[in-house]
Amino acid sequence: MKKAGPIILMVAPVAIILIGLFLMPQFYLFRQSISLPPPVGIDTYLQFFSERFYLDMLGRTFLVAGLVTLICILCGFPLALWLARIETRFVPLLLLITTFPLLVSAVVRSFAWMVLFFRNGLLSQTMAATGLVSPGFQFMGTTAGVVIALGQVMLPLMIITLYSVLRTIDRDLENAAMNLGASPWSTTWLVIVPQMKGGILAGSLLVFSLSVGAFATPSLIGGSRVNMMAIGIQEQALELFDWPFAAAMAMILLAAALIIAVVYGRIISEQSHEPR
Amino acid sequence: MSLVSWRSPFGFALSLVAVLVIAYIIGPLIVIVGSSVGGAGYLSFPPEGFSLQWYSKLIREPLYLNGFLTSLRIASTVTLLSLLIGIPAAYALAYRGFRGASTLVSIFLSPLMLPSLVLAVALTIFFSHWPLTTGNNRLVLAHLIICIPCVLRVTIPAFQRLDPALEEAALNLGATPLKAFLLVTLPVVKSGFAAAGALAFIMSFDEFDMALFLSDPAQMPLTVVLYTKAQLAFDPTLAAAASSLILMMLVLMILVQIVRMLRG
Numbered sequence: 001m002k003k004a005g006p007i008i009l010m011v012a013p014v015a016i017i018l019i020g021l022f023l024m025p026q027f028y029l030f031r032q033s034i035s036l037p038p039p040v041g042i043d044t045y046l047q048f049f050s051e052r053f054y055l056d057m058l059g060r061t062f063l064v065a066g067l068v069t070l071i072c073i074l075c076g077f078p079l080a081l082w083l084a085r086i087e088t089r090f091v092p093l094l095l096l097i098t099t100f101p102l103l104v105s106a107v108v109r110s111f112a113w114m115v116l117f118f119r120n121g122l123l124s125q126t127m128a129a130t131g132l133v134s135p136g137f138q139f140m141g142t143t144a145g146v147v148i149a150l151g152q153v154m155l156p157l158m159i160i161t162l163y164s165v166l167r168t169i170d171r172d173l174e175n176a177a178m179n180l181g182a183s184p185w186s187t188t189w190l191v192i193v194p195q196m197k198g199g200i201l202a203g204s205l206l207v208f209s210l211s212v213g214a215f216a217t218p219s220l221i222g223g224s225r226v227n228m229m230a231i232g233i234q235e236q237a238l239e240l241f242d243w244p245f246a247a248a249m250a251m252i253l254l255a256a257a258l259i260i261a262v263v264y265g266r267i268i269s270e271q272s273h274e275p276r
Numbered sequence: 277m278s279l280v281s282w283r284s285p286f287g288f289a290l291s292l293v294a295v296l297v298i299a300y301i302i303g304p305l306i307v308i309v310g311s312s313v314g315g316a317g318y319l320s321f322p323p324e325g326f327s328l329q330w331y332s333k334l335i336r337e338p339l340y341l342n343g344f345l346t347s348l349r350i351a352s353t354v355t356l357l358s359l360l361i362g363i364p365a366a367y368a369l370a371y372r373g374f375r376g377a378s379t380l381v382s383i384f385l386s387p388l389m390l391p392s393l394v395l396a397v398a399l400t401i402f403f404s405h406w407p408l409t410t411g412n413n414r415l416v417l418a419h420l421i422i423c424i425p426c427v428l429r430v431t432i433p434a435f436q437r438l439d440p441a442l443e444e445a446a447l448n449l450g451a452t453p454l455k456a457f458l459l460v461t462l463p464v465v466k467s468g469f470a471a472a473g474a475l476a477f478i479m480s481f482d483e484f485d486m487a488l489f490l491s492d493p494a495q496m497p498l499t500v501v502l503y504t505k506a507q508l509a510f511d512p513t514l515a516a517a518a519s520s521l522i523l524m525m526l527v528l529m530i531l532v533q534i535v536r537m538l539r540g
Contacts, residue, residue, distance in 0.1 A: 014362065
């Protein structure tokens, strides 16, 4: 019935497109990054790793991605737990509300934060009124602003991941703990959280790797005042036209993203093989 | 006894945190829609008065409308091509006798793991060596790299849920493979196709990183228009444009839900 011939024919277009437009461009990216001094050299990488400015840039990118991941865990877990365990018929509606922002472009979502973050914006005014920040403070162009906005952009992804895991874990365990007299706090800590480790790790990997490479939100909220890799790559390429250096920075970002994915993948698979 | 009960301090604290987090997620979108209908000459929230002045300015600005139409054109082309290329591949990859299919699938999904900015830089360099095509067609090709994997991710499970005995029965009863596909397989998996198409469309329409690098400067997609405008000055017209997009996606989502409810 189904032979190898038709199967190859059906899969071939995808394979050709991915080889031609995904693998080949990455080869050219690598080739461009090692083009100085001509014909082949690694000046771009030497420059990147010898200058404090660029090392700070790499560090700040990881710091932002780490803080965003932390926000997503701290905000995402309580909301996902609440959505998965509350008994109301509004849960589907609440889920739609929490995931709706995913349909809206990150550019548009960052605009919303710009309105709040400007000097006369609602958030800056409220915070100045409560004395948290000095009057005239604004989040635009600060690392804190980027973290707050990017956290909101990434949060729905974490919630989807955690919610789907929370729906599948066995509720008998937590009911048993509660019936035996455990408080809801200790039930959450000792029964639910240990079963959620895999889900939290998977969600964190997703959020972290997307945050490391995020460009629209850091660029609109932080701009060149927040020293992040994605902003640096865009500046080198589209403003300074230093394509070899932009390519080298892109390769470094790529390598960082891949290393994180591999390390995380290993942790996740160890988690799932751990005997209970 | 339930974990989340309003009467227990834990349930109350959890509900409070949950409401605050929902406000964090959705609040900014409400703020921008609210401030776009303000009557003052500048952006403010809560809005001072009510007026649609920024919307009438938005309609009179051809740059936004052109950007919208360009994005619509690009996203429709990308959706059509992703479905045409992705669905046959998904059908083959979901076939149980296909050894190595799962390895191939994870290779095919790998573009989704990489930062799209890196893909954008790589493709720009690639196209400068191999000028395969020009203008926004380059962006269409770029979007295919992320939209085809999305189509695969949605349609492979849809095909896998299908009972292979159904199709075999049709073939044994004398249907041609094409007829069996159209009359037996397609009705079962078509909602998967619709979901894949919607996802591909939204991904392409919302995409910004690759659009910034690869789009035709004379015909910029909407996200690039918005970004470029915001770099100059953030005026209330931008808030009106952003709000229009938010409302458009809201209407789309509600329509999808209505269709889903009507189907039961």
